[in-house]
Amino acid sequence: MGFEALYDNASVRRRDRLLSAEEAAGVLRRGEYGFLAMQDAGDGAYGVPISYVWDGGSRIYLHCAPEGRKLSCLERHPEVTFCVVGATHVVGRKFTTAYESVILRCRAVVGPDEEERWKALDLLLRKYSPGHVETGRLYAEKSFHRTQIIRLEILAASGKCKRVSD
Numbered sequence: 615m616g617f618e619a620l621y622d623n624a625s626v627r628r629r630d631r632l633l634s635a636e637e638a639a640g641v642l643r644r645g646e647y648g649f650l651a652m653q654d655a656g657d658g659a660y661g662v663p664i665s666y667v668w669d670g671g672s673r674i675y676l677h678c679a680p681e682g683r684k685l686s687c688l689e690r691h692p693e694v695t696f697c698v699v700g701a702t703h704v705v706g707r708k709f710t711t712a713y714e715s716v717i718l719r720c721r722a723v724v725g726p727d728e729e730e731r732w733k734a735l736d737l738l739l740r741k742y743s744p745g746h747v748e749t750g751r752l753y754a755e756k757s758f759h760r761t762q763i764i765r766l767e768i769l770a771a772s773g774k775c776k777r778v779s780d
Contacts (some may be wrong), residue, residue, distance in 0.1 A: 616640075616671055621771045627681045633773035639715045641773060642668040645698035645716075652684065654721075655693035660687050666696070666766075667737040674720065674766035675734035676780045685762065688722045696720055696766055714775035715717070720766035 616656070621635040647663050654660040662684060666673050674696060678684060700714035726734070735758075739750040747777070754761070 617768070619770065620672060620768050621690060621773075623772045626772050626774050628774060630670070631776055633714060633775050633776040637714070637775070638771060638773035639670075641698055641700040641714050641716045643670075644672075648696050648698040650675070650684070651695040652687040652699070653693075654683075654687050655690060660684075665738070665742065666683070666698075667734070669737065669743045672768045674718065674768065675737060676764040676766065677735065677738060678762050678764065680760055680762045684764075685724055688724055688764065692722045694720050694722050694766065700775075703778070708778060710776070710778055712776055712778040716771060716773040718766065718768050719770040720768055723765040723767060724762065726763055726765050730765070731758075731761075734763045734765070734777075735761070 617639055618635045621638060623632045626632055629647070645668075648666045649661055649663050651659065651661040658684065658719075664676050664678070667677065696718040698716050698718075700716075701712075702714075703712040704710075705712060732754075735754045736747075736751070739747045739754070743750050
């Protein structure tokens with residue numbers, strides 16, 4: 615399913631600040647990191663900033679160690695929220711901030727098959743180390759056994775922004 619079919623701003627309160635699906639896709643493409651919000655044991659909350667890559671459709675990929683708190687949370691509660699904040703600019707004299715952000719409601723899948731894990735690592739390398747993909751693949755081969763991949767299946771997306779002139 616394409617991103618546009620998942621994009622729905624119906625619940626965004628500030629109708630004057632909506633991002634189009636195309637603008638939201640740009641935020642996801644350009645974003646350096648996102649914030650993964652999860653449910654912890656005992657119904658507590660746990661969130662972490664994390665590097666990610668978007669496949670251009672309905673999936674976000676994350677990588678992490680093969681064990682830890684994040685994976686324990688996802689095992690118990692695979693429903694998560696993932697937020698990417700794009701460009702921001704504080705306009706002090708106007709007491710406001712210009713921003714753009716996208717919020718994704720997702721279902722997390724830990725440990726996709728080996729082929730998909732390699733696809734995710736390749737996408738991550740192309741995003742974060744585009745001039746070093748071949749060297750990165752060699753590094754990934756050596757550390758593949760201690761690298762976990764999390765696939766976030768996007769269930770719904772929305773985005774908004776605030777544009778401020780100086």
